[in-house]
Amino acid sequence: MALSFEITARDSKSRARVGRLAIDDRVAETPAYVAVATNGYIRTVEPEDIPRTKTQIAIANTYHLWRELGDEGLESYPGLHAGMEWNDGIIMTDSGGFQVFSFGASREHAVGKISSETGREFRSGESMVRVTEAGVYFRDPTFAGADEEQYLDAELSMRIQEQLGADIIFAFDEPSSPHHDKAYTRTAMERTHRWAERSLEAKTSEQALYGIVQGGAYEDLRKESARYIGNLPCAGFGIGGAFSNSFGDTHERTADELLWTIPLLPENKPRHLLGIGRVEDIFVGVEAGIDTFDCVIPTREARHGALWTKEGRLDIGGKGKYADDGGPIAEGCECPTCADEQVSRRELHDLFRSKDLRAGRLATIHNLYFFNELMERIREGIREDNLAAVRRAYLERTGR
RNA sequence: GCGCAGGUGACAGAGCGGUCAAUUGUACCACGCUGUAAACGUGGCGGCCUACGGCCUACGGGGGUUCGAAUCCCUCCCUGCGCA
Numbered sequence: 001m002a003l004s005f006e007i008t009a010r011d012s013k014s015r016a017r018v019g020r021l022a023i024d025d026r027v028a029e030t031p032a033y034v035a036v037a038t039n040g041y042i043r044t045v046e047p048e049d050i051p052r053t054k055t056q057i058a059i060a061n062t063y064h065l066w067r068e069l070g071d072e073g074l075e076s077y078p079g080l081h082a083g084m085e086w087n088d089g090i091i092m093t094d095s096g097g098f099q100v101f102s103f104g105a106s107r108e109h110a111v112g113k114i115s116s117e118t119g120r121e122f123r124s125g126e127s128m129v130r131v132t133e134a135g136v137y138f139r140d141p142t143f144a145g146a147d148e149e150q151y152l153d154a155e156l157s158m159r160i161q162e163q164l165g166a167d168i169i170f171a172f173d174e175p176s177s178p179h180h181d182k183a184y185t186r187t188a189m190e191r192t193h194r195w196a197e198r199s200l201e202a203k204t205s206e207q208a209l210y211g212i213v214q215g216g217a218y219e220d221l222r223k224e225s226a227r228y229i230g231n232l233p234c235a236g237f238g239i240g241g242a243f244s245n246s247f248g249d250t251h252e253r254t255a256d257e258l259l260w261t262i263p264l265l266p267e268n269k270p271r272h273l274l275g276i277g278r279v280e281d282i283f284v285g286v287e288a289g290i291d292t293f294d295c296v297i298p299t300r301e302a303r304h305g306a307l308w309t310k311e312g313r314l315d316i317g318g319k320g321k322y323a324d325d326g327g328p329i330a331e332g333c334e335c336p337t338c339a340d341e342q343v344s345r346r347e348l349h350d351l352f353r354s355k356d357l358r359a360g361r362l363a364t365i366h367n368l369y370f371f372n373e374l375m376e377r378i379r380e381g382i383r384e385d386n387l388a389a390v391r392r393a394y395l396e397r398t399g400r
Numbered sequence: 401g402c403g404c405a406g407g408u409g410a411c412a413g414a415g416c417g418g419u420c421a422a423u424u425g426u427a428c429c430a431c432g433c434u435g436u437a438a439a440c441g442u443g444g445c446g447g448c449c450u451a452c453g454g455c456c457u458a459c460g461g462g463g464g465u466u467c468g469a470a471u472c473c474c475u476c477c478c479u480g481c482g483c484a
Contacts, residue, residue, distance in 0.1 A: 038436050059435070067437090098435045128437095142437055175435080212435090238435075246434055274435035281434070296436050303439035304432090317439095320428075352439090353427095360439045 003168065003208035003235045005270045005291075009383045015262060015289035018382045021057075021270055023167040023208065026090045028056035030270065031286045031378055033371040034092065034294035038064050040083045040164075042368075043299055044360035047085035052336045053365050054372035056089055059294045062160050063096035063138075063152065070144040079165030092294070093166040095157045095199070097173035097192075097212065097240070098275070100136050104129035105177035131174060133191065154198035162205045168236065169207045171199035176216035176241035178249055185216040193228050200232060208235035210272060216241055217253055219260050226264035236270035239290070244281050251280055258288035279308070279374065279398075283391050286378055298371045302363035305352045308370045309333070312398040316345050317352030317359065325349070335369035337362045 002023070009018035019030040034057040035042050035050075042050065042058065050058070060080055069077060077083065080091045104127045130137040135153025143150050157172040173192040176185045196211045203209055211234040215221030229237060239261055243249040254276065265271060273290045276282075278297055285293055298308065305317015309330035316322045316329065325345040329338050337343050343362050351359035374394060381390035 034435090036436065043436085044439065061436075064436080092435095094435050099437095102436080140437080170435080173435095240435065242434085244434060272435090277434050293434095295434050296438085297434055300433065300436065300438065300440080304441090305439090306433085318430090355439080357439070363439095 002206070003270075005236070005268065007268065009379075011287070011382045011387050012385050014287035014387065016286045016378075016382050016387060017289065017291070018379045019270065019291055021090065021291065023090055026088060026167060028090050028292075029376075029379055030291040031282075031375050031382075032056050032292050033282075033298075033368075033375050034059050034272075034292055035368055036294055036296045036299055037084060037091075039068055040065055040080055042084075042364065044303060044357070044364050045299075045368075046361070049336070049361070049365055050084075050086050050089065053368035054376065055368055056372070057092065057292060057294075058084065058086070058089060059092040059094055060084075060164065060166065061094050061096070061098075062157055062164065063094075063099040065093075065164060066096070066152075066160050067140065067143050067150075073144070074160060074163045077163055077165075081165065090168065091166040092168040092210075092272075093161045093164050093170065094274070095161065095170040095172040095212075096152050097157075097170065098175060099138065100129055100131060100173075101175040101177055101241075103127070103138060103140065104131070105179050108179055131188075131191075133194075136174075154195045155202040158199055158202040158204075162203070162207065165207075167208060169203075169209050170238055171196040171209060171211045171234070173212040173214060173240055176214045178217070178243060180216070182216075182218055182221070185214075185218060186221055189214040189216070189221055189225050193225070196229055196232060196234075200234070210234055210236040210238045210270075212238040212240045212274070213261055213265070214241050215257075215261075217249070217257060219256070222257055222260040223264060226261040230265040234269070236272060237265050238272045238274045240274045242273060242276055244277050251284055254281065255284045255288060258285060258290065262289040279394055282371075282374065282378070283387075283395070286382075287387070298367035299364050302367040303360040305359075305363070307348070307363055308367050310394055310397060314345075316349050317363070319349075322346060322349035323353075329366055330370070333366070333370070334373075335366045337366040337369075 004022045006020045007017050008020055021028045021030050035055045037058040038061040040060050081087050108127055128139045135151055138150040140150055154172040161169040172195045174188040176188055192214045211229040211232050213225045213229045215225035242254050242257055244251055244254045270291045272292045273285045275295060276285060276293055277295050282293060305315055307314045307316045307329050322345045327345055329345055348359060348362060377390045381387040
């Protein structure tokens with residue numbers, strides 16, 4: 001099993017490129033959108049739906065699968081391709097590094113909320129993780145085991161990722177947080193570098209390992225991290241700790257971070273932007289030279305009733321006006337939901353309102369298709385050296 | 401006709417002398433979601449106003465008791481169940 005990456009076209013006005021990412025006979029054309037399948041499946045969607053959404057790559061999560069399956073469950077896990085009943089696509093696993101942030105720093109400034117799943121109230125302002133040089137302790141009441149704390153480090157992350165059997169795996173990292181100052185951001189970045197070395201060292205499989213660049217919003221740190229990680233013998237590179245306009249950040253800042261980082265990474269290896277993004281973000285990333293993106297937006301927002309179109313995001317599940325709208329979700333959309341099942345805005349709205357589980361599936365299929373089609377258009381745009389036309393087609397009507 | 405139980409905001413359903421414009425859920429409205437503790441979360445939800453405060457109208461109708469009533473009493477109307 002070996003990753004190959006071939007650049008087949010370039011944009012003359014930006015760093016955008018078209019590529020062919022292959023792992024054995026699994027192939028993805030890039031730039032590509034990666035569907036998020038945290039727990040080893042894309043929520044609400046059936047295995048047979050995946051190819052119909054033009055999805056080429058999916059990403060599952062080490063931490064959440066470990067939490068769900070436990071050590072024993074992992075022993076007998078048949079692997080993600082079997083688990084997802086999806087043999088043709090490329091599958092990645094995130095290392096669990098993001099949970100260091102989402103259970104940690106992101107909670108420290110978060111607004112309190114209640115999980116309806118567990119009925120448990122999680123107070124904001126309390127980190128649930130303890131980061132040490134060796135690894136991270138998670139205080140997670142929803143963990144399969146009954147232990148007070150769960151310990152995860154680079155070596156264990158590699159072992160779990162090997163058991164999960166994705167094609168591409170990520171180094172264990174500590175994402176930078178917009179809540180941290182420069183000194184801590186440096187500390188986390190340097191730790192991430194050491195953990196990347198340990199991840200490479202610990203890996204025994206043939207899986208392609210991506211190192212992760214951190215460094216937050218600081219130019220010197222980003223560059224330092226890109227040089228460091230870029231020099232490691234990784235199959236590809238992830239760029240982490242980018243939040244676009246979340247957490248008070250901006251698209252411009254994301255663009256800056258990418259522009260500092262990417263020129264320092266090997267030209268002929270794939271680059272993945274972790275956790276981003278929305279349509280505007282995709283253009284920013286592609287033009288900066290990103291090859292793959294993963295983001296929960298298409299799937300999560302679909303379940304929340306929001307449908308993505310060239311007119312922008314429509315709150316079909318939430319807005320009463322769609323009860324009287326018999327039109328298609330998106331004019332001319334060729335997705336299975338719109339073209340095959342011919343679901344109207346009204347029908348979808350009614351399904352959401354009646355809490356019908358089919359709503360999430362239909363919406364998820366549409367959104368995934370929408371983003372995958374966007375990527376297809378972007379590839380065409382780069383090949384034709386007219387990315388601007390694609391940008392116009394997607395962003396003009398939303399005023400971005 | 402008699403007996404019993406009830407009539408509370410769009411609906412369901414708490415409250416049972418003051419801290420009640422009234423708990424909670426649903427519905428509805430607005431907003432949010434970026435390596436998924438999210439098929440979810442936050443806020444609003446009688447009207448009016450020179451709105452971190454005030455005024456009015458409100459707990460089936462009417463009338464009482466009381467400094468004060470959604471809460472107690474009388475009466476009328478209505479609903480459900482039981483007996484005729």
